[in-house]
Amino acid sequence: MSKLAIDGGKPVRDDFLFFHRSSVGKEELNEIEDSFKSGWLTTGPKTGLFEKRFAEYLGAEHVLGLNSCTAGLHLGLVALGIGPGDEVITTPLTFPSTANVIEHQHAKTVFVDVEPDTLLLDPGLLEDAITPATEVIIPVHYAGHPCDMPAIMSIASRRGLHVVEDAAHAIEAKIDGKHCGTFGDVGAFSFYATKNMTCGEGGALCARSEELLHKLAMLRLHGLSKDAWKRYDKGGFTHYECVVPGYKYNMMDIQAAMLLHQLDKLAGFRKRRLEIVSRYDAAFSHIPELGALTRKPNVQHAHHIYVILLNLDQLTLDRDEFLNAMQAENIGVAVHFRALHLHPYYQNKYGFKRGDFPYAEAASDRIVSLPLYPSLSDDDVESVIAAVEKVVKHHRR
Ligand SMILES: Cc1ncc(COP(=O)(O)O)c(C=O)c1O
Structure with missing residues (x-):
């Protein structure tokens, strides 16, 4: 031996x-060069196009490009009004950011153990962890295997809870043809360097409704009533207004340039x-x-x-x-x-x-x-x- x-x-x-190793090639590079030549680097037409194409891929209507999956998880909790005194349930077998965003909102992190054979959040243990303060469940589609979303969604609807899916690993994951990340109120995807498709750092979210999407879109960019690229386009001049103290979580067109080709591949x-x-x-x-x-x-x-x-x-x-x-x-x-x-x-x-x-x-x-x-x-x-x-x-x- x-x-x-x-x-x-x-x-x-x-x-x-x-x-x-990320698989990126000349298609991504050419598209980035195109953004350079256009002079538009931040959130703009390519982000819009990626959102549209990613929504089509997911079979969903309401998608927003972000600078990370963590941003999507955090925005989900903010938009659902999670704050002090609330409890949010998730799995302990996850990346820190899944629970860190609960802490950012000064809510209480409640862990529920995983199934020993799949390492996915065990829906059979959820009921015992739910209290009158529970507001949200964050299932994690660990390693890319879908959680039992029918069971989780049925418990959530029976107990009046929201669901924010951590779909960082789960871009291609589906249950009966329905994409993971499209079951809950919000689903968050990661395009970090190691992920199945990537732009180095990036993410996206999928929202259940038009109303929620508008709220999330505003929170994604400082809580402003108008996106930068709409402010600067050819239409009549419009002032932005800060409606809520939002975040700096938007996707850049340089990221979207890569993602358009990653999606094709x-x-x-x-x-x-x-x-x-x-x-x-x-x-x-x-x-x-x-x-x-x-x-x-x-x-x-x-x-x-x-x-x-x-x-x-x-x-x-x-x-x-x-x-x-x-x-x-x-x-x-x-x-x-x-x-x-x-x-x-x-x-x-x-x-x-x-x-x-x-x-x-x-x-x-x-x-x-x-x-x-x-x-x-x-x-x-x-x-x-x-x-x-x-x-x-x-x-x-
Ligand atoms: C399960 C899980 N959730 C969330 C994230 C955070 O993703 P991002 O780096 O895009 O914020 C990761 C990152 O690897 C992850 O593995």
Whole structure:
């Protein structure tokens, strides 16, 4: 058995394979150049066009381009009037911003544990967490797998609650043909560098109604009654008025320039992601020390993240040692996520401790995310598999 690279052996590949590389090309570059030549860089016609095309893609009517998904989650809570004294329910197995926006509104973050097999917010535990102060549920379509939205929406409507979907991972995710992010009052999408389509930093939201969209559009740009590009166009001069102290969350045309082409490429990206997922599935199903997340039938998974679960009782290393061994083999890896209730801010503020959300904790100690992006070559994929096999083989009990 060849020595592990972390112990001084030769790594499975000579160059380092990044956990993620964005797939952007000359189409995006040409469109950015066009924006440069036009002299219009900030929110303008390209943002408008992207909003229209993304809305068509989602089969939705009310879409706004933003500078992040976090902005969309935050605007959703602001527009729904969430503030001190309110409670908002979400999952602890998420990126900090999902809950940070609740804290920004001085509301109370209430975590509900995940299903152990999918790592999605467990609708079966929701009812017990709802109190008279509960106002919103934020389900997270973790890794790109749709949450059980029919169950969540039915609880929300029965208990008079709003739903803001965190669809950061879920651009292509659907349930019975309906896109994730279009079930709730607001759905927020991310176009961050690692996401299934990207402009480096960016996001969008989808709103349930025209009325809510208007409110969100105003909040997105300082709470002004007129967008900048409408103020400066050829029509008669109009003064803006600050109607509410809003935010600076608008998308720039330079971001939209990239996204227009990323949207065109999304189906091709997905085809390659699916090939990689199939190859990983086939290879890892032969390794008894690894577990996989359950994928439910009849949903479309966005396959944003490929997660393996280490069966730690069958291995002689822990998850962080596994990460270091993989990186030494020249394979970039990541963790999505370490349970948020055990991060210092949430632990200190709410007094959370180990044992509070056992499934999220157990997962967050044993999950590893592997590279999954369209520009991975077949050889890259084989090198990831070879590294996983090598590290596991050295650490079998
Ligand atoms: C689950 C989840 N929600 C929200 C976000 C925030 O997205 P953004 O960086 O676009 O604000 C992320 C970012 O990775 C995420 O993974």
